[in-house]
Amino acid sequence: MNAEARLGGGVTLLLFVLIFLPLLAVLVNVLFPGVFFGKPHFGGFGLLGEIFHRPLWRKSLLNSTVLALGAASLGTVMGGALATVRARWQFASARLLDLTAWVLLIAPSFMIAQGWVLFASRDGLVNEWLGWSWVPAFIFQPAGLVFVMALSKFPLAYLAILAATEWNVNQFGQAARLNGARPWTVWRTIELPLSRPSYLAGWTLVFMDTIGDFGLPAALATVYKFPTLTYSIYSAIYQSPVRFDMAGVLAFYLVVLLVLAMGLLMFSIRRSRFDFLNARAVKTVKIKPRSTWLLNIVVGCFLLLCLGIPIGTSAVVSLMKTAGGGLTWDNLTFASYRELFAGAAGDHELLGYLAGLSHSLTIAAFAAVFSMLIGFAAAYVLSFTESRFRSALQLFSIVSLAVPGVVLGIGYIFIWNQRWLEPVGLHLYGTPSLLVIAGIAGAIPYAVRVQLGAFGNLSGTMLKAAAIQGAGLFDRMRHIVLPIVRQSLLLATLASFGTSIFDLALASMLKPANYSLMPLVIDRAFEFSRYGYATAATVVSCGAVVLIIVIAQAAGRRLLGIGDRSGTRRKDR
Template sequence: MVNRWFAYGNRTGWLVLAVLILLILLPLAAVVIQVLLPGVFFGNWQLGDLSLLLDVFRRPLWYTSLKNTIVLGLGTTLLGTLIGAALATVRAQWKFPGARLLDVTVWLLVITPSFILAQGWVMFAAAGGLAKQWFGWDWLHSFIFTPVGLIVVMALSKFPFAYLAVYTALEWKVDRLGEAARMNGGSPWTVWRTVHAPLLLPAYCSGAMLVFMDTVGDFGLPASIAAVFRFPTLPYSIYSALYTSPIRFDMAGVLSFYLVLLIALAMSVQFYVLRRSRFDFLNARATRSEPRPPIRGKWLFAAINVLTMAIAAGIPFGSNLLTSVTRSGSGGGAALTLDNYKQLFETSGLLSEGLVHSLEIAAGAAVIGLIVGFFVSYVLTYSRFALRQAVDVISLISLAVPGVVLGIGYIFIWNQAWLEKIGMLLYGKPGILVLASVAGAIPVITRMLSGAMAKVPERLLAAAQMQGAGFGSRLRTVFVPLLRGALVSAALAAFGASVFDLATTSILFPPNFMTLPVVINQAFEDLKFGYAAAATLTGGGAVIAAIMIIEWLFKPKKARRTEP
């Protein structure tokens, strides 16, 4: 039995499982252990006071943070899912001008860090912001910086998750189901409500769960909003607990526990909904959905689409651009200037230093994450490893767990005195940022490579093995040539996500080791909106240029056809 579990085919599986436990599961478990045994990571084995868990309902800041997180999560989930599902339904069913631009906008919102989007909204709606300077809208400030206004802003940033979930589910359709309902006298609304909506319930639940998890775990928006409006949430209060004197590990542990609990409850609701009914309605008569021109209302759809893109993407991105080249005048107006960009190179190289550090961390995370993600995908696709399901689950956990919680766990794990004796004390060193970025990038890399590996027949590997090729030779001669494009794309996705990771870098960055998102966020907290906007655009432009150069250098080129 033992020999079978540790056979050659399972060695990779055990190695991958051990790495995932070290990078993801152990830090998450440390957060829970800290609540039960508060001093265990610092040499104190005394059992913790579990009544501390109930203090969240007695201490004003803890209770307010929990209440705000729940209100913001539920409100954003409801509004964001409604917006995303409605746009996805219209996009999948009807053809109208500018429809493809909606897809581009959705992906732009998905890949843009939330703190950049939030900063754009703050620049637009602040008391002396662009809305007041350019349009004279005094009322916008009093609306946006309220719980309802924050829900609207968050929903406009998170609806793409619901959009993608529902739009993907609408790729195939079975017309006879709706036709049968119409033949029995059902109106279009009745057909959608009684036939299509119930069948799309898994997609709605998946989209809603993604919106909820990303909202309650979002650190970027509260960090940006805090510059002008106090609205504490669990992620921001966890961050504050680590940067107060004395450090409040008890507060961070308890609030992290409730944050993980909220996400676990959301996932449980989805599993319950999916298991109580069957939704496998596709059959041989299913056809791919093709948008068709509406009989009337084409330009109404186009107008709604343009308005949605202008509000959801135009305001945050346009505000960053305008603020970076705008200076408030004495009379309340605004004048164009490049002073903000000049200041970027007059502050002792703070931006360039942060950018270089972020690029170094992202490069290390991309390389290490690509190696780990490759072997995870290999185990999931080709291995007969007995614990393959556990590998799959653990590889997705960091996608659901907020970065602040993962950062707390990394402090507990890598801040042990005995690690210094073996040279592995990573807390306070740049290496811990690389490991945290790897943990956050693994889900993205794994999903991208697993899809590409599924297209490589196992018989190709078997044929190479029969010719005497070892494992390394098979990787070099079979996988790398066939998966080169996917490998480059996965590495670049991890690279781009790691550069702008504000949550973990804000918690784990060593003293005097600034990173790009920390530089931008600190400038924003100091109310240097123009400087922050210029730093965002300059740093983002440099990152995009680096990604394009790497893609051009390493992605496979199309072979030129030669004439015989």
């Protein structure tokens, strides 16, 4: 077996253990309950049908499906409309729209949801300050939750559809207009059908991200009863007695829904037609609309709604003595921040925030570095080798995009909580090491995708020439590929770090006893109605992570010589 085959086999095995094996364990536990606890027996398929007879199970499935379908449809409409406007017109708030989309894409959903709860609950800011009782009545019901979820998930559809508008073929629309078609007719009959695959891809991405979301149900649990598959799985693990049968069945149906969505996405990609991009295709040229001021106002109000309300509410509440006291000088205080940095939350139920932040940063740092290395190897195998493991590696990398944190968490409990692992030192459940491994698994999809984009711009001719000259696999990776894609390695590391540190689902399910983690400190403080403490922790955490990423990016670019033209000239000489 040559070096490329060994690399492909090793990376595939890693992804199998980290991602596919936990998923497989969850599915096996449905048919063979007790198999991971020394009492294997075939339970048959009857347990799967129990979801239609047990009220909580049935309600969880129904709520998740309705929420995902509604958020996917409304989010795609929002994203499609904004992408069309962004692609066609030039206006001042366009860059702010792009920035907001990326912030919402990276921001943890439980923090966004907590901001909405503080704003829209019956004792929230909008009801206490303005007396708008209709806002709580609207938000805390299924249609309102769909609306909130669509506001936070629309960037997935927006970015997918916007990418498809880079090129266009104007003669189709011009021919229609010459025959008397109005702009709406041209868009409906020509432009929309040509961009249908991107709309379908955006819809499926929003659907998958919504149905696997854990943050919104966790935040809502304090004020509104709305069981979903993800939160019911978590509850089944942490109730007494533990209901592994319930968790397994709900996880099975969650996976089924995700598989159906992935199948729809693959179908849309295969049915996509690109032959309309002929020699007459040109880059989309933005024009300045007549009523630019009106467009800026509309986009600005939308951005205030989707990002300003949740983030602004958290920032305001963190500075207030009581949320109902109004925004007055007498009600403003830094007490929550002082309590935050005092090292304890002032409540025996809460562990110190600083310790939790330190633990979360350390785990995220290890996960980011290792996921970047694994992503680099995986992207190399997929881009430049003919390894027989490429198909399996491609499958695992795609599956990793759809596996929710709660499914990954319960799978890790099944696998790493085995007595026979103790003699060999691999009984990792209840240790920080498992959190690092879970963080790596959760970050790998981002690390692989970021690096695949950079590898796609690299020609394999140089690698073949180096191989002919006798350069080994690792020499080619180190001396040719690494210097060219070093910026993508930095971006992959930072992206993995940002996504790992706020993972509430994995932190909730895998945390060791008496071990503090930043997302859990925030969630627990929110659960105990310590809103000032929770929001102050949210503000400080987000600020700290952004600062670390900015400093790490600047330091990384300096150390790696990215953008150093003088250094390049010296090397050329």
